[in-house]
Amino acid sequence: MSVLLFRQPLPNVTRPQMEADVVIVGGGPAGMACALRLSQLIDNHNGKNPDSPLSKENIYVLEKAREIGQHCLSGALLDPRSMRELLPGFEKEAPLDAEVSQEAVYFLSRHSKFKFPVTPPPLRDHGNYVISLNRFVKWLGGKVEEAGITIFTGFAGSELLVEGDRVLGVRTDDKGVDKDNQPKGNFEPGYDLRAKVVILAEGSRGSLTKQLIGRFQLDRDRNPQTYGQGIKELWEIPAGRVAPGQVIYTMGWPLTSKEYGGAWIYGGKDNIVSLGFVTGLDYPDPRLDPQRVLQEFKRHPFVKGLLEGGKMVRYGAKSLPYGGWWSVPPVSGNGWMILGDSAGFLNSQRLKGIHLAIKSGMLAAETAFAGMLKNDFSATTLAGYGRAVDSSWIKDELWKVRNFHQGFEHGFWHGMFHAALQQVTGGRGLHARYAAHAGHRRLKKLSELPPDGGGEAHLLGNAKGDGKLTFDKLTDLYHSGTKHEEDQPAHLVIHDTDICNARCVQEYGNPCQHFCPANVYEMVEDPAVSCGKRISLNPSNCVHCKTCDIMDPYEIITWVPPEGGGGPNYDGM
């Protein structure tokens, strides 16, 4: 029997120390926009003040992917508002697939579809662009590098260096550690990057952000963050079915009124279609499998008609923060700022966060620049970022939908009622602040659920797949291009596996096997364990969506970054 050992920074290792001015953790849209804006401000300053120039040499972006953009995944529709502020005229050179030309919203029942006569205003997308986020970020990262800012690809932030109330820097991942947490021949200890300011732009459920929130109790008085899980497939389909720039949203089937979520279908270039399903990570039945939800969705006659004869070419998954304005933690403190999805800047009604991530990155850059000018990155100086968010259109946009997702806590029809009411009351609805509950707390125990799944039976358990229209998880996963160094400790840290093997198996039936879109978690037969099964991990399958960290009912899983360079290899996603 193999013993599970988990990743931890090696003790008693002398680590190289490196001084930095600004360290941005995460090279997604938020981090890249932050780096680029900061560079612009410095260039501008240096042009005007040749005698007192600021240096960009000690500004670093850490990115755990081997290449820029490789871990970025989204639908994606880009609202160009913030990009126009960052790089006026960006449309001429950025990789945009198509401008949105037509949109439609459908409600699906098991066998039919009903088109909304009017597209609800939040889902009107004229003027937005269909993009591949990973290609877009790759392009944006190129701009950052051209500007003279160093991006360390293949390096993850594994720990925050903290002293008192101040964040002093970031420790990067140890490389060349074997399964037993022993250094291998190619061992390289992580760096201690000592930074004047650490900017966290890790995306949804950032692992350092989680450390920070826990340590300083930043979630005090906030609504708990709630999440969705987006499963995406890229399809190449026969010409003429979905036009470039065509946008389709669906609600309803295969979900029932008990789950929150919906699908998107975006037409890109060259008959490539982005299709995916977002399932709210607050469903009641622990046997539900979001990857299966997408497979069931594709079997609907409407969707099947679009895809039949086509080919699935790529797969990926990510979590996204739904909680909205009331869940956003304080975004700055002594030596730190939080951006984008890590902060929860996502409009759950419009299903958009890229433009907000970029805007938050720009605002943080402006504050960091102010800090550089006076060499002061105290909580007082950095509070300027929070104020800038409050007086920017980020807050305008999120304030209007501050109660949106919470309205759906009691199901689809309640949600539609609250959403309509909020629409006419400027986002308020029935209460000034709708409360929220963490999604994993809404999971029901198996004993409270019908053994056969009842009305949800078609969503439960892992998909089998026909190999043409629908796929089992491993086949889907293969199309994410995911790769990790195999000989390393598990980066899914389970704090007590006895809970998995003794309690969870009885109470919830090990939902990790289902909510993980990458087959990382498995229950394998083991006669030595009392229930006959024990948890086994396939960490090298992980697509870094963080769902396990979010959805595990006992809160015993912590996702930490694996050795840098590992992960999905998204292309066109």
Next chain:
Amino acid sequence: MADTILVVVEQREGKLNRVSWETLTAGQGIAADMGWTLEAAVLGKGASGLASEIAAKQLAKVYAIESPALEPYTPDAYVFALKQFLASHQPRLVLMPHTYQVRDFAPQLAAALKRALISDCIGYKHEGGKLLFTRQMFQGKFAADVSFSGEPPWFATFQNGAFRGDQVKAGSAAAPIETVTIQIPEGTVRNRPHEVFKEAKQAVDLTQAEIIVAVGRGIKEQKNIELAKQLAEALGGEIAASRPICDAGWLPMDRQIGSSGQTVAPKLYLALGISGAIQHIVGMKGSRTIVAINKDSEAPIFEVADLAAVGNLFDIVPPLIEAIKKAKAGA
């Protein structure tokens, strides 16, 4: 310009890398199809010794490129030597095996000459007078045919297992060998190689095995690995496994076949209790003959198997071992 194909073979410490034969097979095929001349080059100290081994094959000429600075291998020395050699010999096409060493210097060489490199090809085609090279895309899901449009020399590398090294044709008489000495000026080589080391664990090179017996989850318990080992021994093959087996530590990780392990193409691949997830299939689908034993008749491994046995491997394997032993004793 002469229509010549130059195969650059690979050696280390005076030993040819076996995959070089595969590239020579490819070179012979292209030369026959296109009506071009095939030549080969071997670099490094003691190149002339190896050159005679190569000269026995069907080709026009072998060059032994020698220089003290070529030993030990450095990308700078190789690029310098080949650049100079190519300037005077001007072949149309330069073929190399897609090894770690070639991956190290070939891009630099092609870039220095401002010529195109099509890397990691799995085959070639001659269609409508055009020479096409086949490369895998989307991790093997698609194959793309690529052709050169720029000026020669054209560079291409072939993936391990793309051709059969044992099919390289012998020549009727030994080909002439020319020793070319290249002066590599001091300061050219900026790399200073340290001692060659292998990862702590001794790696098994399964790509060189002709027969592989691979086990999957169907083997149930660690102690049953012994049964598969006996079968491998009877056949004179190597033992390998799918990921869960190596992950459990039942076999070392360097015996793992698949997208996160080794890619192999033996003559015979015996899959015992392997369901055949796509991650495993991509690592072995190039095998000449695939025999699968699995109790689940719907296991995807059967889609790629040439011979399928649906049944309990514990019933099938022991008599199989006996039969093989008997057959071998009788032969």
